[in-house]
Amino acid sequence: MNNPLFYSIIMIVAGIGIPVMATLNGGLGARLQSPTLAAAILFFVGLVFAVTYLLVTEGVPEKIFHANTPVYYYFGGFFVLFYVLTVTWIAPRFGISNAIAFVLLGQMIAMSLIDHFGLLGAQRFALDPQRMAGLAMMVVGVFLVLNKAAPTGS
Numbered sequence: 001m002n003n004p005l006f007y008s009i010i011m012i013v014a015g016i017g018i019p020v021m022a023t024l025n026g027g028l029g030a031r032l033q034s035p036t037l038a039a040a041i042l043f044f045v046g047l048v049f050a051v052t053y054l055l056v057t058e059g060v061p062e063k064i065f066h067a068n069t070p071v072y073y074y075f076g077g078f079f080v081l082f083y084v085l086t087v088t089w090i091a092p093r094f095g096i097s098n099a100i101a102f103v104l105l106g107q108m109i110a111m112s113l114i115d116h117f118g119l120l121g122a123q124r125f126a127l128d129p130q131r132m133a134g135l136a137m138m139v140v141g142v143f144l145v146l147n148k149a150a151p152t153g154s
Contacts, residue, residue: 026091035089
């Protein structure tokens with residue numbers, strides 16, 4: 001299926017999941033008094049679901065490592081771990097809106113550089129004036145939604 005609308009909807013749902021996951025895991029880390037334990041639990045639950053989905057949809061893989069695959073492709077998990085650990089620790093102290101807004105800002109910077117230079121094997125998309133204007137508007141939007149006020153209620 002190559003349907004941009006379908007892909008857009010799925011990615012919106014994935015985007016919704018990021019602050020939900022950050023809120024849940026931040027709360028778990030605070031209650032357990034260990035952001036690292038909360039992250040380990042999150043990854044364990046994720047592993048169980050990922051392996052189950054893999055086995056149901058594709059069966060047992062013949063091999064995990066392929067000779068022609070650059071080793072850096074296997075390091076994506078590090079970035080997921082870094083994100084989960086940092087958001088689990090910081091979000092309860094800084095606020096979900098603030099934490100996710102800065103994550104979004106980092107994503108916009110990274111996506112622009114990856115696309116423009118075709119980094120890590122990605123397809124190249126030039127950072128032309130139209131894209132730069134859109135990026136600038138998104139950056140302004142991130143700063144407009146930042147939560148500057150003191151937290152309300154509990």
